[in-house]
Amino acid sequence: MNTTHLSIAGGIAHLIWDNPPQNRMSPGVMTGFENAIEAIKSDSSVRVVVFSANGENFSLGGDITIWPGVSPEEMAIRIQKSLARANLLEELPMPVVSAVQGKCSGGGFEYVLRSDVIIAERKATFRHPEQTLGVFTLLGGVHRVAERAGKTRAMKWALTAEEVSATEMLEAGVITEMVDNGKALERAMEWARELADGPTHAHAAHKELLRLWSAGGVPAADQGISDLTRKIFGTRDAQAGIDSAVNALAKGVERPALKFSGA
Template sequence: MAAVEFEHDGDIARITLNSPPQNRLGNALVQGLTAAMMDLAERDDTRALLLCANGPDFSWGGDIRNWKDISHQAFGETIAQGLQLTNMFEDLPFPTIVAVQGQCSGGGFELALRGDIIVASSDARFGHTEATIGAFTLLGGVQRVADRIGRTRALQWAYTAEMVDAADAFDIGLINEVVPPEKLEKAANAWLQKLGSGATRAHAVHKNLLRTWSTAGVKAADALIPKLAEQIHASADLQDNLEDAIEAVVAGEQRPHFVFKGK
């Protein structure tokens, strides 16, 4: 049984963590995720990705069983590899949706935070559990919670290792949608189809601008806009629909629903 299932159907991709019940980020799962990310990085035909998990829980985080008998340097190198992997996921130039059920903690929570859209079942629980063993959020979780909802909650959750249920996570803006457990797959697929058929090139620009804003601020993001505008103006997504959009403006009508090629 593969620890990670990866499929690419047309222009839609799906990655499934398949090491239940805890889906811990051990060697097999990390290797499977890395192979999937390498494949996606080499393609130019992906328009959206869904990351989900089999079993009752999304992921309990890292597999700490292999932490005991390695050197401090080797541990640091292992974490560097994990950061490289999660950075690849975060930097994919198309929308990414994460579907979460049950426990989503430690490195599993940090992986989910790298997605663009998080859809959770009502039984989902999120938390930084690292401090319970004297560690910290090794895959960049605390700063990404801060980026999404602010420093106050980020520090609180990292300090206390409390688990936050899906309803509270939604209310404070950490996640995008909460649905009953039996509707999670349908809701995640709805996001996948909606974003996967949208303006893919524009979505990539929005991700780029927000990443730049997160690391360097509003002015740095603004500085990218003219060059990015040139690229978007040359895209089929924009050019193929401009004539009809202009006609709608002239007629004083709402623009029609456009079909995008993702190019």
């Protein structure tokens, strides 16, 4: 059974987990995920990625049925590989938009945190359940929440393993938008279509600046601006955008909205 699907059309890659009702991250789901990421990376037409899951829940996390009997040393090796796999989504140069419904917990939540835009339905809930098993957020969830919402909230949610509502996640700045139930994927696709028509290289530059900032703060991000400037100002999109602005200024009219080529 195929538990991960990928379609690419109109500059949008749609990656879907399909292992309901819990959408557990089984070996099959993870193999399919890696293959999908490789396909996205090798397709130059992709300008935005939508990440969603079929069924009533986004994902309740990893497949813990394969954990018993694994030595700590072997588990450390497996988790390191799992962490690198999750980071593949975060490292994509194009924007990633996630659509979340139902329960989103454990590893599923940690994968969603790799997204640039998170759209959640009103009844969606988010949870770090790891401490109830005596372990911790193995794929870097606690510090990615802290980056978005601050250390206090991140620690509270990790210590209590409580289910956190989409409303609270929106107020905390963890998710981007909350929509009516059944509308998350529709709204994610609206975002995707708009981003797919946008300046692809500029989107990638903003992702890179935030990555540098996350790793080394404002000084590190500032140091990256020079190299990014060289890249961006050599693109046709930037040249078209600047020419359009200069022409509009010369004519005393408003700049027209541009549909960028991604080149």
